[in-house]
Amino acid sequence: MIDVQNLRVSFGQGASLVHAVDGVSFSVREGETFGLVGESGCGKSTVLRALCSLNPDWTGTVSIAGAALAPVPDRAFFRRLQMVFQDPYGSLHPRHTVNTTLGEPLAIHNIPDRDRRIIEVLDQVGLGAAFRYRYPHQLSGGQRQRLAIARALILEPRVLLLDEPTSALDVSVQAEILNLLSDLRRARGLTCILVSHDLAVVAHMCDRLAVMMQGRIVEELDVAALSAGRTTTAYGAGLLAASRGYDKRLASSLTADEPGA
Template identity: 65%
Template sequence: MIEIENLRVVYGAGALRTVAVDGVSFGVAEGQSFGLVGESGSGKSTVLRAITGLAPVSGGTIRVAGREVPKRRDKVFYSQVQMVFQDPYGSLHPRHTVDQILSEPLAIHRLRDRKDRIVEALRQVGLGASFRFRYPHQLSGGQRQRIAIARAIILEPRVLLLDEPTSALDASVQAEILNLLERLRAERGLTYILVSHDLAVVAHLCERLLVMWRGGAVEETSAEALRSGEVTSDYTRTLIRATQGFTRAGA
């Protein structure tokens, strides 16, 4: 479903030139959930932004469903690929109601039966029609992220790009959102690319993953190998040890 070959993302020029992603390649089969992990600044979120056209692609090839993605993303691309951002507080327009937020992609793609589509999208993310005319400030963090997911699935895409979709949420809400994403993938046959610094989240939601460091690929492995510690890279083993050694204050 998704093929990335030698992806390269470079920002700036001269003394300000920064190579954010350097020669990253991977493939994701249809219906698979694939993880990108690594420390902050490793380039994992930049990969998602490059796929969607939010970051400049300096080299390499991106294909979705066998079609090379054009430099200028078109409606065909966005009808197939949607993104859920990390911050549910910043990704929703504060002065738009939920109805307006969910209507916008339908209007752009000139789809009819907007009310029915909105109500159905809300139902699928576990919210009722009564949420249509609420504003983001009237919602909890988990409810806002559910609205962001509803906006992503309302066009019935085949691919969701998930950029740390639970990291801004309370621990009790994180599990609810992960279970929702797991259910939607099973029901809709969706393909996921999940970015996370939380190895437990990736091991739970993904079959395979790519470990990144300083913009490059360290190793591609399976969630099972991650859980068992049977990985080949010293850097990956360091990540696993760091995760195991972390406990929340007061825990």
């Protein structure tokens, strides 16, 4: 469904050239959820932004649903692929009502029957028609993220890119949103890429995952291997150990200075 070969993204030029994504290859089967994990700056979000053309300066070969991804895709492309962003406080227009937010993609793509679609999608994300004329500031964080998901789904895409969809939310709200995503994924047969720094979220949602470090994939494994602690690289093992919570002995072994300190 998604095939990425040798993806590279760089920023800056000359001495300040940074290879944020430095030759990344992976593929995602139809209906599968693929996780990208790693620490800040490893390039995981940049991969997603390249796939949805928010970052048009990339090289490599990307095909989505059998069609090669153009540097500037046509409008129809975005009916197949949509993205949900990390921060529902920043990703929704503060002066657009729920109705405007959801109506905009329909207007752009000239899709008829807007009323019915808006009410339908609000129902599916558990908000309901009563929320239709509210503004984002009248919604809680969890409700905003439901709206962001509704906005992505209203075009009925086949691929959903999720960039840290729950990291701005409390754990009880996170559980609701992850359950919602699981239900929608099942009902619509979505193919997803989930970027997260939280290995527990990835273990819960994904089938396979790749660990990124400094713009490269250092390890690819399935979730059963992650749960059993069978990582094959030292970096992956370290990330897994640090994600299991505070352990005095482990932490003391990590207190060597950061590189460049």
